[in-house]
Each structure stands twice: as structure tokens, then as C-alpha cells.
Amino acid sequence: MSESTRKTGTSLLRWACVPHALVLYLSILSVLFNSCDTVDRSKFRTCDQSGFCKRQRAVKEGYSKYKVDLSNGQVSSDKVTFSVVNPDGGHKYILQIIAYDGVFRVKFNEESPLHPRYEVEHALLPDLKTTSMQVSKGSDSWTLTIGENAVAQVFGDPLRVDLFSQGKKVAVFNGRSTLKFEHLRQKPDVNEEPKEADDSENDVVESSMWEESFGGNTDSKPRGPESIAADIDFPLTQSLYGLPEHADTFMLKDTTNSDPVRLYNLDVFEYELDNVMALYGAIPYVIAHSPEATVGVLWLNAAETWVDVGVSKGGLVDSIVNLVGGSEENKEGRTRWMSESGIIDTFFFMGPKPADVIRQYGKLTGTTPLPQMWAIGSHQCRWNYNDEDDLLSVDANFDKYDIPYDSIWLDIEYTDGKKYFTWDHHKFPHPVEMINNISSKGRKLVTILDPHIKRESGYFLHEDATNQDLYVKDKNGKIYEGWCWPGSSSYLDFFDPKVRQYWASLFALDKFPSTLDTYIWNDMNEPSVFNGPEVTMPKDMMHYGNWEHRDVHNLYGLMHIMSTFEGLLQRSENRLRPFILTRSHYVGAQRYAAVWTGDNKADWGHLKISIPMCLSLSISGMSHCGADIGGFFHNPDAELMLRWYQTAAFQPFMRNHAHIETKRREPWLFGDQITSMIRSVVRKRYALLPYWYTLFYENEKTGMPPMRPLWLQYPDDVNTFPIQDQYLIGKCF
Template sequence: MKSLCLILVVLLALSGSFGVDRNNFKSCDQSGFCKRLRAFKPERSQYVADFSTQMLHDNMFFLDVNMVDLESEKRTVLFRYVLKVSGLVDNTFRVEMEEVNPLYPRYITLLALKDSPIGDNLKVISKKDGKLTLANTKGHRVVITADPLKIEFLDKNGEVAVVFNENSLMHVEPLVTKQERTDENGEIIPEEEGTWGENFKSHHDSKPRGNEAISLDIGFPDADHVYGIPEHTDKLALATTTSGEPYRLYNLDVFEYELDSRMAIYGAVPVLYAHGLKRTVGVFWHNSAETWVDVANIADGTVVSSLVNLVTGGQKRRVDTRFMSESGLIDVFIFMGDSPSDVFRQYTRLTGAAPIPPKFSLAYHQCRWNYVDEADVRGVDDNFDTHDIPADVIWLDIEYTDRKKYFTWDVEKFPHPAQMVANLTAKGRKLVVIIDPHIKREAGYFLHEDATEKGYYVKDKDGKDYEGWCWPGSSSYLDFFNPEATRYYSERYKFENFPGTNKDVHIWNDMNEPSVFNGPEITMPKDCRHWKEPQEGVEGIASYWEHRHIHNEYGLWNIRATHQGMLDRSDKKYRPFILTRSAFAGTQRYAAVWTGDNAAEWGFLAASVPMCLSLGIAGISFCGSDVGGFFKYPEAELMTRWYQAGAFQPFFRAHSHIETKRREPWLYEPATTALIRDANRRRYALIDFWYTLFYEHSRDGLPVMRPLFQEFPKEEATFTIDDQYLLGDKLLVRPVVTAAATSVQVYFPGGDTNTLWYDVDSYQPRVANGYANIDVNIAKIPVYQRGGSIIPRKERVRRSSQLMADDPYTLVVTLDANNTATGSLYIDDGETYEYKKKKYIYAKFSYTTEEMTYTFVNDKATYPTLSWVERIVIAGIKVPPKTAKLHQGDKQVALQMTLHRGNDVLVVRKPAATMAQPWKITFSY
């Protein structure tokens, strides 16, 4: 009965009745190391480089750094460290610093990097006046000042772009052995509070290694703003924090999270970018422990001495930051830019770009906690057809299982899962089911029995299987650091181990922060133990990693294991789709991310834009929010606006809480259903555009959903805009995120280059000239195609994207001021890895007044598509051609054209060119 009461209390909290209880989550002052480090403000750094120890080997430079006692006359060396500076390709540096012969190994984050970084040779070019200068092959320099230690990174012009420890806030808490201290009377002196343990509410953290936190101040001269370090709910451009809470990076399950907040939520990606008129640079803090980040922007005028101690010399453009982590070692990658696209690419070169997703995953998804049984699923599926609304995926939340036991089905509600899936796939649709990392502790449940017997669970501080509470009640958590546990878990995804599934059933990994209802801050205690590679002679606390070391990485290990299992189940033939809530650096290699348990409020709709922009520049392009809001009920206008916005965000899924009123599109008034239908059809018309964007992201690592400053880095007004964005470099999207709006402000960038922007419905052009007031009605949000671009569309109405594979294209050409345009198109089978065997098409479109061409970028890659060109729409044409002729292979065909003079649009009718071969259309005047 006690366990049932606990679950009821938790469910009531989750229902949204209580809102966010900030008392459940730490402030900086309640986080021992944050309070300790934030108060650390020495006048002079204790760290001094010893140039006599320098050593250079190819791309790695080493020297010793001493931590000295500034109070002693001889400046006694207290601790010794090794500093390593690496030169890496792509204008990147890496700086690492750790103890010489540490008492215990410090944890080095394991999964964030895609591969081992590739080196770029360094050389020492000078050493004088207490400074040593290194240079890479591209002309960037690193200047190390010995006393006190300071490291400056200079751009190609010789100007300081990034600087470490200029404010003397570098600190590495030494690892020490716990010893009892006594006074002159032999009485034991109590340890300083928090050194070997600390409390939060009713929870005690034993801290067996003692304090091991690290801190580093990183300055960005000439920067106007800094961005990144998701996941938070405030603006894209990060705010000065010195008079309030720092930004916190600690993956947490925060129900009905607050808006405009620096509180930690589900994701923690410690990459930060600084941008100004001179340059863009970035840093990646390679650390998976709890981290707090302070920001001080001189332009804010509120900077206080707690972060910025240096004399700025009248600087008006500079941002200083400070990273503070509970454990780990100083390990920082520095991206020297120069442009936003450069630094975004440099980061994804390290951590990986998202692979090409299965095509269906870019279409529309329908989810609810929960579709209650097979009849409910069939009814939802059929109603999409009845109401002529395209959809690709139906989702099942936790109630499909046998009493919250994953890899099982409720035999009463879902007795025929294979048949249910077959009914969906017959229409080209898929199923996604949820698998969470908490495992129900129930005798007879195969997964629990196996994990217990084989020691696959995370251990508590005493070495016993850790037991917490989550949806099933008493639960334990698989330790994915144990390769045997990971292998076992991955094998659960085999079709024979998960009956009812096939290649068209995909996976949702939720609650993987991990969420623990009765744990400190609704997560796992930091002194829990994770598997570590056994080493001879190593025992005790050095023989395992604590959860504090790996916390932000836990969800990444979870989805990596899921990804491997889904690959193996089909012998690596089919691409998996996975959705995760927990996010860390590298998550993009395995899964899409959504913004968690939002609410049906206008503010959450508005917040979805900066949240996804921040995740996108942190490598995670496949992002979206729960359309309509998870909690509460969206009235018709909000629901309409959310569908219109969601249709232009990478991940497009409607989702709702178990206690909310049903809100499938057809349950609203017919007029609202029609608007939702239109929004979904707009998404499907652009499905190949989306697919091409994600293919290009897989090649170049650039965000799919982009902040304006990425494409217009010299246009200062774009630096803080986060209520509109670009898809690739071709579509400008400005969602309507306020009630009863009759107009919105839209910023049209590119005024200095005479950029044109064309309304996607009317094809009316607008010359870029900054902000303009644009009229809107309930049927439309402002979306503009950039002049000089070509976008492929598929305009036949189908029930799912799979059924559109061979449909014809309409090519929309919007001309720039020079009457030219370019575009691209990617085609493959949409679901397998055959593209790795050159079975794909990646083609470029080019338009001039003389001709329009379709050419293959790699002519050795082919795919037998049956698609063809149905129509070409050319907008902005001032002098129309008299004739047009198609050239494809041996075929030459005269084409018909229609001119619409009201908006200068020329339509080339039914060229009938196949997309399987290159072609050309010539124009004469």
C-alpha cells in the first residue's frame, strides 16, 4: 500500500497540478562545488608554467604547471600538473590539464567525440619575456604566459580571439586522501562541511573521493554575444549571469519546466560560441559532470567583479565566461572560426553530424500518452484517412506494455501487435514504441532476473543493485558502461526477442536523464557506482566511476545501445529512428531530441524556436517540440498556430498528457481541422526539401534550422533574433506565437546584398530592408523563399510520405537580383544504407536566363527513381523567354510556358524530365 501511495503522489505531481517546485532542484548556493568555486576570486592566479619542462611532439605540446603558495616567500609548489596543447585539423586546438601522478584517475568523457581528433602540426616560434608562442599550419597562434599562467589564442590577424585564465579563475581541486586532523589536545577537528559529503533535502551524497571540482574562465575579446550550452528555456543569445544564477548543465526531469530560465532541464551540451563583427569562435568543454556556466557581457553594463577582474581598457565588445564542473579534468576544444558556419562545422567534425534519417521520420508523427488499445490505434489511423490528413507515424507510450515491463505487450489491450503494425505499414505508416531505462523489479520478469543474476545494474554507494522509483514502482537501472550489459540490452531489440516488432517499429527512449522519482533532484544519486574496466591491482574507489562523473552522459550511453540493437536486428540494413529526451554532446549521432514536457501555452510555443536553434548550433539539428503542448489543452487558435510552426521545425510530432482532453486534429471544429490539414500538407509538399537538408547536414555538419546570424554574420540586427530562422539558407520562417495576431514583425536580412525574399504562396518579392510589419491571418504564417534559390516540392496529396516516393516534382525557382538561382536535391530509397553503396542521387539545379540545368554532383552514384518534373515555377522573371526546350539524353522537346504578369511568374508546364538522369532546359528570347 505504501508503494501505491508513493506512485499516486508522483502521478499527481506529474499531472501538472503542482507546477515546478524549485525546492526540488539545487541553486548554485545549494550545489557545494558551485558555491565554493563561485566564491573563489583570487587577485592573482596560483598557477605558473615551467617552461624548462616543455616538450613538442608533432601536434602535441607539453609542459608542467605548478600550483604555488602565493603566501610563502619561496612560492612553495603545492601541486604539479601537466598541460597539453594539441593542434587539430580544421583550425581547432585542444587544451588538457591534469595532475602529475593523480591519487585517482579523473574521468575523461568517453562518447562525446565521434572519433579520435586528427592532429595538425604545431611548432614553437618564440620563447621570450616569460611567454611562449606556438603556431599551427594555418597561421593561428597560441601564446602561453608563464607567471601567472595565461593562454591566448590568436586569429590569423594576430588578434586575441580567446583567452584562458585572464581573470585568474582557473582552479583544479587537488585529489587528496581523507585523514583525520586533530588539535593540540588530540581532539578531532571536524572536516569542512561538504568536503567528504553533502546533503540536499533528505538525501546524503557520500563523496568518497572528496572535492574534485574544476574551474576555468574563458574570455572572448571583440564578441557581442555568446550562444549555445543548451538545454535552457531562455533566449538564443545568452544573458549576463553575474547578478543571478549561472546556467546549469545537469540532465534533469523537470515537469512543467519554467520559461525564461537558466535552470537545468533534460539536456546538457557544453559547447559555447562567441560572435561579433570581427569573428566567430567557440569552445567545447569536454566534461560530462554537473556544470555551471557564468556569463558576463560588458555591453550589458551590469558586469560585477565576481567574474571579470581584469582591466578592460575601455573595451565595449567582450564577453567573459566561466565553466565550473564538479569533477573531471580541464579538457577544452577551441574553434578558431572565423564565421558561424566555420565553428558549427568544427564542432560537428568532433562530435559527429546526424546521419541521414529514415525519410518517414521527417514527416508528421501522432502521439499521446496513451493510445489505449489496438482499436484506439486503428481508429486514429483510419481518421487520418477519413479527414484526408497525411501522417506517417503512430506512437505508443508506456501503457502498451505488460504493467510497465519493457519489451513486453499488454496481452489484453495489445494482443495482436504484429497485425496492428501490418495494418499501419499497409498504408506506408510506422509505429514508435517507448522503451525507458528503468527496469521493473519484479520476480519472473526476464529482464530484471537476467540483470540481477549477471550484475548488469548500476550499483548504489555500497555496491548493491541501486533501487529507485519510476513508472513501474521499484526499479533498477541498467549500467550501459558495462559492455556486457549494453550487449544484453541491445539484443533485446532483436525481432525474436521483442515479438510483434519488425523494421517498421522504431523506438522512443524517454526518462533517460535518468529520471528517478525518489532520487535527489528526481535523478540518480551521485555516489552510485558504474562499471569501469578492471585493472590489476586497482580496487576500492578507484575501481569504479561514480555517477557524478558520468551523469550527463548516461542518456547518450542508453541511446547508443538502442541504436546498436536496432542496427543489429536487421543486419545493419535499415536505418533506425530513435527519439531521446536526455541529450549530451554527440547525441545527434544516434537520435532526435524533443524539448520535453511543455504546456499548451503561447509562451511554450514561442520558446520552441530558441530552444531548437540552441540545440541545432550544438549539433542536434533533429529537434522539435510537442505540438499543442504536453500538459493542458490548446484552444483552436493555439493549436492551429502550433501546427503551422511545427510543420517548419525538423521534428514534427503532436503529443499530449494522459489526463488531457483528446485533441487529434478532427476533434476540433471543421474550420480548425482544415487549417491543421493545410499545415500538414505544407510539410509533406516539402518532404524532399527536408530530406535534402538532412543529407547535406550529414556531409557538412551545419544546422538544418539556422539562426539568422549564421547566414548574415555582419548584420548586427540578426545577432539577437530568435523568433524567426532559416531552413538551410533558402527558407525564412517566422512563426506566429501570440494570440489574436493580425500582423507580426519580420526581419528581412541581406539588405547590403540586395537579397530578395519571395512569399511562398503569392511569389511576391520583397527587397531585404530589415524589419517590416507583415499582415497575417489564421490561415498563414510568414514563410519566404530566398531569391536565388530553387526548392523541390511534391504537391500530390498522399496519406504518407512513403507513397510519395515516385511522385513528380514541382521546382520553385526564385530569382536573385542577377536573375540566377541554384538548388539541390537528394534521392535514395529512404530507409536502407544502400546509399553507402552509391545508390543515391545528389544533384544540383542551376538557373540562368539562358538555361536551367539538373546535374549530378557525383555521377558514379545512381538511383533508379521514377520521379519526374511536373512543373517549374520561375518567380521574379522580368523578361520572359519566347521558347523553352528540354534536352535529356537523345531527347529534345519543345515545352509550353504560361506567364503570370501579376507577380512576374513563369510556369514551364510538364517538362516530363526524369530525375534519374541529368537534363537541361534552354531558353531563347
């Protein structure tokens, strides 16, 4: 480390623990810069184009009449179970409430479904420990208590659950009686006249219940309508946060006059700003915060999900005015959650403080393992470095220009014709020697490995997957074929344990020529299918366990990175901490990978939105977050490139990355003055690495993210609640 860098670091660390927050404020972004809309919206559904969303959104308050049989509840030390009936049709359900440390879990399912309904696996930590709760029975309600301060009151007619923290009502489940659970049924005879549906909500049977088309693709929907929905409201506050990933405000906005927030992992490039359309990740989690109490809600469902958010009648602006002015009017925040399939499985994290909610969420879903020090340094990437000479030249120039960095990355062109776990030996004839050259300086190589597999005879991975039955199937039991970077491709079924075991075995150094200094980038794992509906896999494809893709879609990327994580552990015989970067993410992905905000654009708007996007991800568990420096698409000018470096240096994950058709943008290509300023801010990043490393240690132990909204540190200061262009690094900086 140079003398100037050492002095800069000493100065910064001297600032780091002053009593007041040192605000990271980008004054140049104080004016809104909105980029042109470039995403092709016609490829992606709206709620009105989604049969189940349209049906569920039409439900009126007071519509459902589910009744809980309070006279015959089954009680154990950590759980109560009730029978529930809907008088309109008489269909029977089961309601369970389970206790964890400071957490209530509310599960609702059919008593005897025609087919099993999917319950999410792998998102939560294994072998979760429940806790005991006290039960007080009444004629019209039961009261369940965890510890001294967390209380759930279950009402029978109609079904409602009120949740209290320290005596304050903080959340209500089905308070507006909009719970709607489409039970499984036999498909009606095509010759029958249309009639009212036997689903207890008296819907007219629609053709979209049994088959649905969009964008030239038809979803066969063999199990018919099976969507679920419920309202969850927050009496103390409209300050709601979470539901990543979206390029939108940090505080959730009212969706009354727009589409609901959509959670459905999709490959969307040059995405729109200030929009709740689906992106690469889906974490169905909300934190409701007020000075009186904080509560978190996790809607554990991996199917396509839409969430309506309600704030004051005046919308977000009036909400903020009332908040800062201390107005008590229109205080309640409202949400309604709608999923295409599965069951209702909802967790209430009872706080009472924001840090308590963060800790409770981490104890159930896991936290980010402490990264290796190099992984929180600066990363250099583009699609693509052309060959060995190009890569080694870039590496040497970082030394020449005295700019610290820790890893260089290779995108898909390093492979032999987009065949993963291979090298193009014309461009990279000596991969192990090349990696050793880099690692001799203490640096790492990161290579991309996507889940689509080229369908080419003789390619070992395709041959193995075909012969060993490792691919996702279509509804007729044939191997599914889609189109991605290699052309015709099939997709590994990571839900199958033998597939995960096979994938993990491929990281052995005798199978993939590399070294222990090679780490992994898992991209395109929504999964992306260029010719599929909404650029993804059809919902009626079949996975291990006889589950449709519609049931597990948002989990696919998690299963991919989980398999990679295990492979990296096996490769080093559990000696080295894995590093993985993922694009797709769901609840629990933080246990395996860092994340970036996807295919952004070289403009000021996308720079600005990186802050609320990473704040939202950070409070939802995905704490190792960043955005492509300079923007993935198009060419940043020198000022934008500098400002992006200055922003990224103070975000958890720092990587320069660009599209193959952009100009080269290594930091020494923008003139001496810009290079000098980039060098300075990168050195500041490195001067603070011990602080970052300590924060990631705290994150692993407590769940507290390194990048924090102001209200997380100052929970009683209502002025901080709407702020999304300032944040804290830890509690000191």
C-alpha cells in the same frame, strides 16, 4: 498527393530560393506571454545549495597563481606538454595542447592524482585525427600555430593561453586567473581542528567537501572535493550562444545577479520560462560570434557543471543596443566554467566564420545521420492510445480527414505492467499484425523504452540483469533501487560494454514481438528517479570502471541511445537507418537520435520558447529538434493548437504529443475550420519534404543545421545577432 497539395508545394518551392530570407515570423507571439511558474523549485539546487559551485563562484580574479615551466616543454608534431605548479602548496599539474584541423585542445590535469580522474569517453568520434603545428619558443611564452590562421600563445607566469584567428585575439583561457583545480586528497581525521585546505587556493575546509545533503538525501562524497573551474573570455564580442538545454533566450544572458547556467540532466516538468535552471540535456558548448570572427568552445566534462556568463554592465538590453549601434564599449564576453569532478578538457574551434566553427565541431563530435524520409514527416503520439482498436481508429481517421502523417507512437501503457520489451496482450493482443496493418500504408510505429527496469520476479529482463550483473550499484556494491513508472526499479549500467551488447540484443524480432517498421523512443534517461535527489540518481552510485555517477551523470542518456542505435542496426543487419527520439542528451547524441524539448505546457509562452530552444540545440549539434505540438501538459484551445501546428511544420522534428490526463487532441477534433487549416499546413510540410531531406543530407556532410539563426547565414549583419523569433530553414527559406 492531392492536386491542391501538389500546387501548394510548387508555390512554396518557388519561394524557397529567393535571394532574401523568407522570415518565419509568428506575429501573434510578438507580445511576451509568460506562463505561471509551476515547477517545484524546492526539488532542485541553486548554486548556493551546491557546495562546489558555491566554493568556485567565490574565487576572485587574480586568485590562482599556476605557473607553467616553459623551459622544459615536451614537443611532438601534434602536441606540446608542460609541467605546471601552483606555488601555494606546490601541487603539480600537466598542461597539454593538442592540434586538430582548425582546433586547439587544452587539457589540464593533476600530474599524479590520488585516484584516476574521469576523462569523457564516447562523446567524440573515435580515432580522431590530429594535425601538425608549428612551435615557436620564447622566454615568457610559446607560440603554437595550426595552418596559416590559428594561433595559441601560451604564457607561463601566470598560466594563460591567448587564441588568435586571422591575427585577431578571439578567446583567452585563464586570462583573469580564476583557474581552480581541487586536487584529490586524503580525508582529514575527524578529530583534527579545522585548518586551511592543502589545495593551493587556501580555502577553509568545509563539511560540504566530504558530505553534502539536499532534499533528504545525503551524498557521501567518498573522494572529497575535486571540482575544477576556469575562465574563458571572448575579447571581440558579447554575442554568445549555446549551452543547451534551457528554456531561455537564444543569446546568453548575464548571470552576474542570478544563478549561473546549470548543465545537469534532470527530469523537470512544466519548466519555467526565461530561466537557466537545468533541464533534460547538457551540451557544454558556446559559440562567440562577431563580424570580425567566430570561435566555439567545448568544455568536455560530464559532471554537474555551472557556467557564469558576463556581458556589459547594463545587461542584455544594453548589450543589444551597443551591438546594433556599433558601440565599442564593453565589448568583451566572459564565461567561467565550473564542474564538480573530472579534468579540464577544452576545445577551441577557431573558425573564422560561423560555418567553419559548425564544420569543425561536427568533425570532432559527429553529425546527425541522414534520417529516413518518414522520420522528418508528421508524427502522432499521446500518453496513451488505449488499445489496438484505438490506435487503428486514429490511423484510419488520418486517412478519413486526408491529413498526411508517417508514424503513430505508443507510450508506456502498451507494456505489460511497465515491463519494457513486453506487450499488454489484453490491450494489444496482436502487435505484429497491428504494426503490419499500419506499415501496409507506408507508416511506422514508435514504442517507448526507458532505462529503468521493473524489479519483479519472473520478468526476464530483471532476472537477466540481476544474474548477469548488469545494474548500477550503490557505494557498498549492492544493486541500486530507485522508484520510477513501474514502482521499484533498478537501472542498467550502459557504461558496461556487456550491458550495451545485452540491450542491443533485445531488439531482435524473436525477443521483442515487432517488425522492422517499429522504431524507438528513449525517455526518462537523465536518468529520472522519482525518489532520488533532484529526481535523479544519487551521485555516489557506482558504474562500470569504478566511476561514480557524479563523474558521468550527463553521459547516461548518451550511453542509453547509443545502445539502442546499435540494437536497431543489428535488428536490420545494418540495412535500415535507425530512428530514435531521446529526451536526455549530451555532446555526440546527435549521432544517434532526434530530440524534443521535453514536458512543456499548453500555453503561448511555451510555444514561443520552442524557437530559441531549438536554435540553441541546432547550433550545438542536435539538429533534429522539435517541441510537443499543443504542449504536453493541459489542454490547448483551438487557436493555440493551430498556431502550434503552423510553427512545428517549419521545425525539424514535428510531433503531436500530450499527457494522459489531457483531452484528446487529434487534428480533426477542433472543428472543421481548424481541421482544414491544420490539414493545409501539414500538407505544406510534406510538399517541402524533399527540401528538408536535402538539408538533412547537408547537415550530415557539413554539420550545418536545417534550422538556422539569421546570423549563421548573414554573419556580418549585427542586426541579426539578438534575433530569436525569426530563423531560416536552410539558406533559402
